[in-house]
Amino acid sequence: MVAIIVASMVCLLAGPYLYRLWRRERLRGAAQEVNTLIIAARLKAVRLNEQVVLWINPPTRLIVAWTDAAPFNFVQDPGEPTVLHLRLRQGVFFQSPNGSEVNGPDSVAFDTYGGDPEIVDRVVFRPDGILVIPQASNSKAPMRPAAQTATVPYGSINCNPGNTCRGIYLSDRPRTGQQGEPNVFRVSVSDFGPAGRTSILKWLPPSDGGNPGENNFVPPPWKWVD
Amino acid sequence: MQERRRYDRRTGVALLSLVAATNVIPWMELLLGETVTAELLARSEIRVAVGTCVLALFLLLGAWFSGRHSPLPARPWIGRPRTAGLRFAIAAAAVNIALAGLIRWLGAGHAARFPSELPIFVIGWYLVVLPLEVVAGLSLGRAGRMPGRRQPPGL
Numbered sequence: 001m002v003a004i005i006v007a008s009m010v011c012l013l014a015g016p017y018l019y020r021l022w023r024r025e026r027l028r029g030a031a032q033e034v035n036t037l038i039i040a041a042r043l044k045a046v047r048l049n050e051q052v053v054l055w056i057n058p059p060t061r062l063i064v065a066w067t068d069a070a071p072f073n074f075v076q077d078p079g080e081p082t083v084l085h086l087r088l089r090q091g092v093f094f095q096s097p098n099g100s101e102v103n104g105p106d107s108v109a110f111d112t113y114g115g116d117p118e119i120v121d122r123v124v125f126r127p128d129g130i131l132v133i134p135q136a137s138n139s140k141a142p143m144r145p146a147a148q149t150a151t152v153p154y155g156s157i158n159c160n161p162g163n164t165c166r167g168i169y170l171s172d173r174p175r176t177g178q179q180g181e182p183n184v185f186r187v188s189v190s191d192f193g194p195a196g197r198t199s200i201l202k203w204l205p206p207s208d209g210g211n212p213g214e215n216n217f218v219p220p221p222w223k224w225v226d
Numbered sequence: 227m228q229e230r231r232r233y234d235r236r237t238g239v240a241l242l243s244l245v246a247a248t249n250v251i252p253w254m255e256l257l258l259g260e261t262v263t264a265e266l267l268a269r270s271e272i273r274v275a276v277g278t279c280v281l282a283l284f285l286l287l288g289a290w291f292s293g294r295h296s297p298l299p300a301r302p303w304i305g306r307p308r309t310a311g312l313r314f315a316i317a318a319a320a321v322n323i324a325l326a327g328l329i330r331w332l333g334a335g336h337a338a339r340f341p342s343e344l345p346i347f348v349i350g351w352y353l354v355v356l357p358l359e360v361v362a363g364l365s366l367g368r369a370g371r372m373p374g375r376r377q378p379p380g381l
Contacts, residue, residue, distance in 0.1 A: 002239050003287050009243040010250060010283055017254035018276075024261040032266060200264055221262035 020226050023091075024183075027172040030092040031185040031200050034063070034168055037086055038123055038189050038198050041065045044083050045125035051132075052083065054123040056110075056168060058094035058103035062087050074113045074122055096169040097184045097203045098215070109166045111136035123168075123189065131190040139166035142191055145216055151209030155219040157191060157201060163215055181205045181225050186217045238366040241315040242290055245359050248322035249282045255326045256347065259333035274348070282356060286363045293367020304365050311365030318358040325351070 038054060044065065045052035051068040053076070065084035066076045076082070094107035105111070111120040112135040124132035133141075142157035142165040159165035167188040175182050184203040190196055201217035208223055210216040253275040260267055293307070304310050325347075 002235070002242070002290070005239055006242045006246050006287060007283060009247045010279065013247045014250045014254065014276075014279065017250065017258065021254070021257055021261070021267075021272075024258075025267060028261065028264075028266055032264075220264050224261065 034187045042125045046129040049127045052125045056108045056121045074119045093171045095171045098163045102174050109138045110134045111139050130194045140164045157217050159215040245315050245318050246283050248319040252325040255329045289360045289363030290367040293364040307365040307368035314362035
């Protein structure tokens with residue numbers, strides 16, 4: 001009886017801690033997976049000397065990459081083999097911090113290639129590993145923050161005006177407005193130059209110390225909203 | 227006398243719960259502190275933290291049962307087990323909470339990193355807190371077998 005009471009007390013205290021830890025690890029793990037897949041797709045493009053398209057399909061949570069042969073239409077045609085494949089874990093949502101819905105148009109902001117607005121949610125690498133720049137208005141390169149502060153350090157970005165940064169946005173809960181702000185990670189590549197460098201940045205709500213008038217995403221150390 | 231034993235047992239359980247529960251706080255704070263970085267937690271880190279809490283729980287309960295059921299030595303090295311148990315239990319809980327506060331404070335300043343700070347923390351915790359807890363458990367177990375200051379009414 002004594003052992004049960006004491007063990008129950010331990011579980012009572014450890015439970016909330018472990019739950020918080022699990023939620024955080026789930027989101028960080030998903031962001032890492034997407035980041036790794038982008039790096040792998042770029043390496044495939046260079047190694048195979050072919051254009052590689054990485055397609056993120058938010059409703060099915062499936063991420064697929066294939067080598068894109070002529071006429072380079074960014075669509076997986078017969079004869080274009082799948083080179084990478086991943087299904088993202090449950091409990092993580094595609095939603096940008098300012099997006100109105102889960103799996104919304106801005107949740108994966110790598111849209112419009114070759115002037116075709118139907119070709120969306122794709123990260124494309126040329127055979128030399130350079131990112132093919134998406135053309136949609138929601139898929140622009142980010143800006144640097146106006147000022148570096150303790151909360152917005154070097155390596156941060158500013159997605160204003162208009163929250164038009166390209167990126168893959170992963171959230172730990174749908175943004176309903178009833179709960180607090182969600183934790184949102186932005187995974188992207190080639191933010192400032194064609195080097196193919198990937199980044200995992202976390203959204204910093206203005207109330208947590210973001211620069212006034214900016215929509216900041218920051219590198220570690222991160223603040224969490226539990 | 228029976229009432230007195232029950233009272234001691236309840237006090238013992240409360241103090242054991244306090245010590246065992248506060249064990250969790252510094253270890254979990256250490257793990258949570260790691261989530262501010264980009265690297266995912268290694269399974270070994272989680273195993274060390276959770277495993278230590280479980281081990282401490284078993285040791286604590288083992289010491290308490292041992293104190294309750296093993297024969298008393300002719301000259302016990304814990305002279306006043308009730309007082310000693312209370313003091314050791316509160317000291318262990320206080321050290322746990324202080325460690326958790328320290329980890330949080332260091333984490334906020336980003337001076338601590340789990341992989342590099344882990345050995346220091348583990349050694350410190352195993353050398354200071356765990357022995358305190360075992361002695362507290364043993365003392366609290368023995369306290370239930372010795373007559374205390376509070377006497378049954380009518381004596």
